[in-house]
Amino acid sequence: MATRIHATPVLSYSALLPFFSRRATRPTTFRPSPSPCRFVSVSVSSMARRGFSTSPSSSQEDQFASSEELRFEPPLRIVEYPDPILRAKNKRINTFDERLKKLVVEMFDVMYKTDGVGLSAPQVGVNVQLMVFNPAGERGEGEEIVLVNPIVYKASQKTILFNEGCLSFPGIYADVERPASVKIDARDITGRRFKVNLSGFPARVFQHEFDHLQGTLFFDRMTQDVLESIRSELKALEKKYEEKTGKPSPEKIEDYEGIKVVAGFAGR
Template identity: 40%
Template sequence: MTAQILVEKKKLAKPPLDLHYLGDRVLRQDAKRVTKIDNDIRKLAKEMLQTMYSSDGIGLAAPQVGINKQILVVDCELDDATTPPFVLINPTITKFSQEQCMIQEGCLSVPGVFMDVVRPAVIEVSYKDENGRPRRLQAKDLLARVIQHEIDHLKGVMFVDRVENHIALTQELDKHGFSTQSVKQISE
């Protein structure tokens, strides 16, 4: 089941929320669980969607807009106005496939930088929707990739931390004015 929060998929001249960028401390904190799903949370989800669409994004986590809560929005169907987005509150990945795949990722918090990242091809995620109902979703391909990328944000992890080609990463970050000091290499 997808979100019932309806937002027009268009760019706004002034998105309601400001994006934070690589190097900003807020992106490195563990997001707090949402304890009460109410109109404020639904309003936040709507504003996150508007901000995401305004930046041509397909996923956005609350820490990227400076809000330390476990909420993310995902829409892999930007060109289809009839496909509603996903709103995932307190998401947890419950299963990963053994199969891994490498795909180029980008991030609204690291604009212009696109690098290859290896992740599981299929996941199962449990979460609450914007009405507080428990949900379970099996995701594959791009949707699985985006959900994993956004859940990383809730743990203070960014996609650049997962890039294995350090030379190419350094070149890309330098080219776009980001410091390699902001990368926290992880190995799993």
């Protein structure tokens, strides 16, 4: 994945996460910003407008993935736009068993094989709230990390513009503006709950993968000018889908109504 850094990110080594394509995992330097990003608390309605999931409601509590919904057939493969799987609802996980561990192992396997360092479950056709990553991007190196049921509860006012790409959009790269820092709550592979603060580059990675868990794709967060620059490439992926499946594309960029950017977030 190619990146273009337009502002100096704040980087916490202890919170280091990978980017989602190996092409962007080895930047030359990271320097702390003279003025660290300020976190702000935001209301539930504001978080929803910004595209973030907030604490689950009572109705959401019932939306756990069943054993059948965690079933998969290896080898896993990357789901590409405009497959409707990428827009489907991703259920929360409340069973931390061997099936989940096997899914995580298979996700890491496909991630390494596709030269990635981060991957979300819907990108391999499993609609659950799960992402995996390894900062080193190499099997046997670095640290393999798992996030289950992540929630964003704070975000910085400061935003940074990066040139993003995505394994589900092969060969497409464009600028996306996101908050420089976020605070999240999640569970690990054993179900243990934890909180972590992510800043700069790691926050960027998390937000991209987190968007996948919300059914949001990276072009949803692009300005109209930027979106126009990749329109032909998106149309090519839509045509590829139609030729492969024999079905009409479930969404077309020609019909896209665009987004309204709110404080660096995109709401549809």
